Amino acid sequence: MCKKSMNIVDANLILRYLLQDIVQLLNEARDKIENHNIFIPNEVIAEVVYVLEKVYKVERAHIHESLRDLISYNNIRTHDRDILIEALKVYSEIKIDFVDSLLFSYSKIGRHTVFTFDKKLNQLLNDLRNF
DSSP: OOOOOOOBOOHHHHHHHHHOOOHHHHHHHHHHHHHSOEEEOHHHHHHHHHIIIIISOOOHHHHHHHHHHHHTSTTEEESOHHHHHHHHHHHHHSSSOHHHHHHHHHHHTTOOOOOOOOHHHHHHHHHHHTO
């Protein structure tokens, strides 16, 4: 059985697209993101969030808005868009890292059980259960 192949972009291409900081790469990044059907894995989104926050010092609210808008393009697919959008929202509102906001969103939106020793994440999950 042959699986259909996907176009996947990496964090570097997304960063060039969002930051528009390397002119030589911008047109190619724009073409790939705007003119092809692509899949962006959650791992790539997590790397983009990390680099934008830690390296480029972009504010969380701006990261949330930029990536929410990006993954809303009709030609872009993600693993679970609703969970990802919620994770970006939580990340922008609460001082936790993006992966924890993603785990929280899996619990909130997907109704999954998350086991963790992380005290802050556990508190958020308990608050969610008691809501």
